[in-house]
Amino acid sequence: KKLSSAGFVLVELNENNHLKYKNSIKDTLSCLTTVGELPDSVFSNVVNQWVENKHIYNPILVVEKCSGKVIAIGTILVELKLIHNGGLVGHIEDIAVNDSHQGKGLGKVLLEYLKNLGVMKGCYKIILDCDEKNVEFYKKCGFSRCGVEMEYRP
Template sequence: MAVVGSVHGGYLSSKLQTLPPVKILNTQKRSIHHRRPPTPPIFISTNLSHVNPIHLRDLYSSCNHSCHRFPNIFPDGRVEPVDVAKLRIALSHSSVVVSVFARPSLPENLNTGGDWYRKMIPLTPFSGELVGFGRAVSDNGLTASIYDVVVIPSLQGRGIGRMILQRIVRLLTNKGIYDIAALCSDEEMEFFKACGFGDDILGSTTMMYSRSGNDDDDMVKSAGRKLLMVPPLKLQRKINH
């Protein structure tokens, strides 16, 4: 009969102490070590009115996530917080928003005496803390693009990001939209691949507007989050001469 538990060696008989270690216990320890932490109670909402732009800005900041392709970066490596006014406009024009709420961390003086305070108040978007978010922009007929899928660092690796992405895809496909793209960085590619995204079967690639296709036009160069208009090459030659 196998016994699961830990016993001090001094309490075992001499015969048992001489037995070699059981390898299966090491396997169990490894599986326990790599086991995903449990997901805390969460509330998932697709209601835009449940999203507070200020709280969303703070969530982006805690994840060091910027909605800009060329963000201003502080000396410590943190990105500049997104402008709340622009974020509010972006939310109002998003076709799908998915927000995730969890119970907020309580002050130490409220943790004494058990978890009764948390149990008394039901988890809702108004009593919970915004810990995850994602959105999609779509023409609501043919195509859609997914942006800004984030989860607070303390709860990453627990499947919340996958839930957000699955909910976004489900809402889009329920509308008959299957041409769904995700603009992501190299660090985010593995996450999207694990959620069913991959290279375009048509072989297309993302191209960004830069106005540099014709030397007669002004070219756009990035300088932090700002875009600078650079004179065309022909005009530069005239200026130099």
């Protein structure tokens, strides 16, 4: 409600709207990392696979109503496990707020939405990896430091 009165709306990315939002999604994601060329064929293929696996992928956009541009993006992947009696773990991934709109509370609203979605879907915990510089942001979103992130890049 607060988001709407500030001129923004939360939108699920899907097979019908993705091409309309492509440029502003690329622009916003470039605040996070390298996006690459991402031709329409690749972009549509990814979105279509996400849509076919809706129970796992939940890509959410924050759209500015006046411009129709995507200002923030993020997702929660819901992983079905054997442990915890066939439990579900939510993985928050690829959060980005466009440089032009950072520091206005939009990231926090997006995180609250994704957290609630994970809880609604039955996740017994919700986790994410982030840079040290974002720790305070995630603490303000209700997360606490836990474990160590490691990676292997072939």
